[in-house]
Amino acid sequence: MSIRIRAAERDGIVTVRALMTHPMETGTAKDSAGNLIPPHHIQTVLAESEGNTVMTAYWNVTISRNPFFQFQFEGSSGDNLKLSWTDNKGESDSTETTVG
Structure with missing residues (x-):
């Protein structure tokens, strides 16, 4: 898993x-052989x-x-949160957590 996430709600605002x-x-760095x-x-x-996308x-x-x-968004404690990424090589990962 490549994502670690924490989400906490306070006064209706979830901080992730x-x-x-x-x-x-x-694409500008070189390896030890100079490539x-x-x-x-x-x-x-x-x-x-x-x-919903937040x-x-x-x-x-x-x-x-x-x-x-x-980042922050309006939400509630107990809500499900899913975070995912996709890169330029088509690789991706995602994880889910419950807002605390």
Whole structure:
């Protein structure tokens, strides 16, 4: 699993903190032999709660390796939250949690 997530509600606002494990290669770095490392980065991050999209982020090579991010939305304790990403190579991952 490449996503660690925590979601907590306070006064009707859910704060989500997520850490993703991903190389986020820009395509400009070189390996030890001097060859360019091909681009490999997350392109889309999607958060859904109770079947509704609450956040969509479109990323590119400017995001750092193993990105951490935080966002907020209106929600309730006990709601289901699903967070997923898709990268430029077609790889993807997702995880779910219950808002605390």
